[in-house]
Amino acid sequence: MELFLTNTATRRKELFTPLKAADVRMYVCGPTVYDRAHLGNARPVIVFDVLYRLLRHIYGADHVTYVRNFTDVDDKINARAADSGRSIGAITAETTQWFLDDMGAVGAMEPDHMPRATQYIPQMVAMISDLIDKGHAYAKDGHVLFRVRSYQDYGKLSGRSVDDMIAGARVEVAPFKEDPMDFVLWKPSDAAQPGWDSPWGRGRPGWHIECSAMAHELLGESFDIHGGGNDLMFPHHENEIAQSCCAHPGGGFAQVWLHNEMLQVEGKKMSKSLGNFFTVRDLLDQGVPGEVIRFVMLSTHYRKPMDWTEKKRDEAMATLQKWYTQVGSGPAAAADPDPGVVGCLADDLNTAGAIAGLHQLSLTGQAAALRASLQFLGLMGETVPDWALAPQVDLSDWVARLSAARQSALQSKDFSEVDRLKALLTGAGVEVRMSKAGVDLVPGSGFDAARLETGA
């Protein structure tokens, strides 16, 4: 099967050709662990989880390596520790586990490797030393900076030129920089800050070097896919490229760059000041199932802004409920997901098209294929989730009562008792289906036994 992906580096949709089909390698930038993941954090996780599943499907589960890091050294973490009085280690350990729990709840598989930045400090130091030796970096006042002018293609990924950026720069230039655009590889730590010994004194890495070092350690000089949110395109990914390509001029670093667009909430950027900021955990705690979050995410193509709305959430819930009901009473999952669904994904992750395919499978009654395809998209596990199951209650007495009332009403033409019972059941969250064949009562998710009792 041919896979097409839009490569940010070339701005085109291209046929994906792995460097080694037996070893497809993908690196995705992971979270800085200082707080709960907000809803926006979930988008790249879900997008690249779909890609991971697709790559495993095409190349074989044993032939794909997916790396997603945890950034556990960062000044935001230091600030959080200072504010809360807790240790950095406690914060990062707790937050890391939260992230795994929350992303698991939205159906994301765990990557093959989840390196922590703090476990790769020696590799970073080595890489920085190498960059200095090669003339791409310089030490000054305990800092080490990357010499942007030493990398000719700097700015190519994001389509910027160094000169333009300097002209439009809004930041104050630190005195130890040779060039305003030079960025920090290593910076000194005071006694209160986490630090490691290095040739430039006790310090800590800058933001970008960790990904270069870990990608190199785990995936090599050249690998296939590097992903993340498009806000990372500049400066983070630009800097990664510069560091990695200068340190390893023989390698090509990432062949394909993939960037997902940002998330909005009810048409606006999610921000604390607008009061529309919430975490994945907030939604889960409100009773929004993880699959619903995932479904809404997948309903918009990854390269377009995704707007989270309550309307979408409700529609997604209703759709999944319908499919789960259909699949729950149907046959086991087919051996493979529907080719049409997979084909959509292979066309630059057209998840919206894949969902359209699911609708078709449902409409045409292909329950086995629907089930397999839902599972493939991570929208369903081995079993129908509890939230989608009809409550297990015995309503046979009510069925008998309603049937009897209806039978006599059909004779007497007085339907008042039937209507009373029907209203009672409906009010208690029971779906009432009456046909020539008889009466069928289906308790819905809002079933309330107490209300039935009071009207009995």
Add this chain to the structure above:
RNA sequence: GGCGGGUUGGCGGAGAGGUUACGCAGCGGAUUGCAAAUCCGUGUAGACCGGUUCGAUUCCGGUACCCGCCUCCA
């Protein structure tokens, strides 16, 4: 100011240079004592102005508006 992206029917949201996206809502019908659920049918929309073409919503150029990044950010 620089860079990047977007503008599709009531709403959401795709693909394709010429043939139904799809979903939700709506409308009509079947069904029902009436409903509900279900099923069937139903919607030529593509910001604006040019250009290329036998033909463009789909390609090219411009205009308008919107969004993101350029500072920690997914």
